[in-house]
Amino acid sequence: MRTSIATVCLSGGLVDKLHACAAAGFDGVEIMDADLVAAVESPEEIRALCARLGLTIDLFQPLRDCEGVDDATFADNLRRARAKFEVMRRLGASMVLVCSNVGTATIADPEVAARQLGQLADAAAEYGISIAYEALAWGRFVDDYRDAWNIVERADRANLGVCLDSFHVLSRGHDPAGIEGIDPAKLFFLQLADAPSLDMDVLSWSRHHRLFPGEGQFDLTTFLSHVLRAGYTGPLSLEVFNDTFRQTDVTRTAAHAHRSLRWLYNSTVRANGQLDAQVAPPQPPHAVDFVEISGSDLSSVEQILDQLGFDFGGGHRTKAVRLWRAGEASIVLSEEPRAGEPHIEGIGFTVTDAQAAKRHAVSIGATPRFRRTRAGDAELPTVSAPDGTGIYWSSASTAESWVAEFEGGQTSEIDSLHGVIDHLNVALPWHEFDEAVLFNIGVLALDPGTSADLAGPYGLVRSQVMRTRDGSVRLAMNLAPPTAPLQPRHIAIRVDDVIAAAERARRSGLPSLPIPDNYYDDLHARFGLDDEFLHLLRELNLLYDRDANGSFLHFYTPTVGKVFFEIVERRGAYDGYGAASTPVRLVAQEDRRAG
Known part of the structure; x- marks a missing residue:
């Protein structure tokens, strides 16, 4: 060619x-x-x-x-x-x-x-x-x-x-x-x-x-x-x-x-069935294996994870890296003096063949990325996304291998949060959006899903979902107006009972994102929710959406640096992301940022 x-x-x-x-x-x-x-x-x-x-x-x-x-x-x-x-x-x-x-x-x-x-x-x-x-x-x-x-x-x-x-x-x-x-x-x-x-x-x-x-x-x-x-x-x-x-x-x-x-x-x-032995096929991911957050001071992020009910999974035996886990959801915290504000540094995916995933990525122009390891550390093939985010792959059969690098972890089964990473929300500047779409299609083998324009405090925000066909991996990409500040990125954890998770977080002292009363009046008008359930949503600052297939309940943590967390529950076959609530969330975050 x-x-x-x-x-x-x-x-x-x-x-x-x-x-x-x-x-x-x-x-x-x-x-x-x-x-x-x-x-x-x-x-x-x-x-x-x-x-x-x-x-x-x-x-x-x-x-x-x-x-x-x-x-x-x-x-x-x-x-x-x-x-x-x-x-x-x-x-x-x-x-x-x-x-x-x-x-x-x-x-x-x-x-x-x-x-x-x-x-x-x-x-x-x-x-x-x-x-x-x-x-x-x-x-x-x-x-x-x-x-x-x-x-x-x-x-x-x-x-x-x-x-x-x-x-x-x-x-x-x-x-x-x-x-x-x-x-x-x-x-x-x-x-x-x-x-x-x-x-x-x-x-x-x-x-x-x-x-x-x-x-x-x-x-x-x-x-x-x-x-x-x-x-x-x-x-x-x-x-x-x-x-x-x-x-x-x-x-x-x-x-x-x-x-x-x-x-x-x-x-x-x-x-056309003309397979080239030198071109590795794409490797659709099975799940998000972990998300890496980097920063010069991650104490506030650790406090939020602890308040949410994550278990401390231990410190890395050779690096200034700590692991927090909530069931199948793993958050890796990498603290480095010059890393700046807390931000999402890398995303790990489980695939059938990790080496083949990297070969495919490099064959279409992705930049290989060096990962410093010591003897006994897991091999995680890595490339850089166009915005510099590290993309790591581990084979499904050895997805737990890297966890053994962390020592001294603790588990509190009585009040632990158990969940999986439901989706990642990644904000991008206007001039990088199309490049990111191509990377997610070509390198990560994700398909374009739903797209919507959502009202924000600085204009319309375009949201494009990239996902695997079974929904096991979902990336929601947000494109803000050119003059608007870049939104922080967030990690959504799916649980079986978001009300219990919100109550646990409140008992531990975690402040949730405050949602205005007008939002709940609108929920009552749109869905006719009974007073007791509506009161519970209001008390816990929970957001709600419903369609013909099911319903969606979720809440947000405060933003630390350039990252925050969302805890979600999908009821029935609901497959969306609570898009109708996004303008409320964006305004609430802007109000909090502005003091």
């Missing part, structure tokens, strides 16, 4: 973009005309830089609105094209993209379009250049890849073929199966982009909301399967117009982009 990317996907100047593409592992680039025009370097200097970086120039993109016009307009278009062909000669680019006419076309006749593209191809041939013709989804007369192929067939030039773009095909709902009917020798280029499902005009959708593969709702695995079965042998290239990616760090975005291509290719190969 050869990989390529359009420079329009990235921020910065052309030289910075090229360095970032090479560092990320791309084989080639599509150079946008606007990037070259704005560069102080000459085409010859850009050509030399690409050669030093090991990048091929796979495509040049300067030509728009060429075909379907009157003879006078076409003559001027041909003059314009020859000037760009001369630039391409200096640049060392041998293929140019020609998009279907969206602005100046006046003749809806495929014969005219074929004749003019043929003449354009003849001029390009004088410079050793091939033309890849692409049907734009908003093209004036040509907006379907099948129409573009028809015109290319009519023109019948050796250096004229088609460019397929997943956005232009899938955004219009065109069936990609027809790609397999195109002459493979005429499949000149492939551009890939994902996108969310949006109800808006296709031009704005394309220009502002494309995503890297795996981050949207397009079925790119099926699309790419059709392209590969058709006989395409060129590079897999990304063309993603996105306002966020044009503002984020160029090196990180390029690495993110390359990871998306590797994930898509691996997924497509597996979907």
Whole structure:
């Protein structure tokens, strides 16, 4: 697989973009005309830089609105094209993209379009250049890849073929199966982009909301399967117009982009039964094994865990690390002088094959992470998530092995909390959200679940749940408005009796997050709860939700640094997260933060 990317996907100047593409592992680039025009370097200097970086120039993109016009307009278009062909000669680019006419076309006749593209191809041939013709989804007369192929067939030039773009095909709902009917020798280029499902005009959708593969709702695995079965042998290239990616760090975005291509290719190969022995399959997690909290002073976190009813599981025999357990829920506290405020540092997952999980992660671009161990310590393969969080894996058959590293633990069965980690709630800044979605899909093999927009004190908060199909692992990702402060992350522990857990915590002196009386008046109006039960909820600051499948009760601890805890109980087959209560929680936390 050869990989390529359009420079329009990235921020910065052309030289910075090229360095970032090479560092990320791309084989080639599509150079946008606007990037070259704005560069102080000459085409010859850009050509030399690409050669030093090991990048091929796979495509040049300067030509728009060429075909379907009157003879006078076409003559001027041909003059314009020859000037760009001369630039391409200096640049060392041998293929140019020609998009279907969206602005100046006046003749809806495929014969005219074929004749003019043929003449354009003849001029390009004088410079050793091939033309890849692409049907734009908003093209004036040509907006379907099948129409573009028809015109290319009519023109019948050796250096004229088609460019397929997943956005232009899938955004219009065109069936990609027809790609397999195109002459493979005429499949000149492939551009890939994902996108969310949006109800808006296709031009704005394309220009502002494309995503890297795996981050949207397009079925790119099926699309790419059709392209590969058709006989395409060129590079897999990304063309993603996105306002966020044009503002984020160029090196990180390029690495993110390359990871998306590797994930898509691996997924497509597996979907077609063409298993590659060098590519380990993904390892869906069975459960959250532990959550690691780090900080320079974790005494307040330990106090909360003790008040909740966690048992002290002992201190690590060689490190400043302590273990607290509540049944199957394990919290590892790592205290380091320069670690700052308490925060979630790592997440451990149990999988069938921990080493295979890491191999798969590294194969699609995850960064391996070193874990300091001593003789006798468990081996936990580790990588870093894009935000720096450590991801650890342990094989299901040896999930308890690392626990033996902790000594001096105590158990108080009489008043202990027993539960499992129900979900983790992870807040992310606006420019890291899509990258995290791709990581959770590609590396952790989680599926996108429900998504909702929730009202917060600083605007709407977008919540996207990523989960295993059986719900044993759930990550709720929150995207706050760009100007809002980043929310703390939290760990939700599921218990069988949340009322008993709340009463135990109160007896131990743990202050719960105060919930306003207006919330309980609203609960009474919505659900018609009896007075005794409503009084109990109010007294214990419990939140409540109910649907046709069951109900959900939960409460929150105070926030310490950048982390807090939630204790939840699911009754019946309730599968949500109490979303209707989230605005109340966010305001209550903001009130507490503000004093």
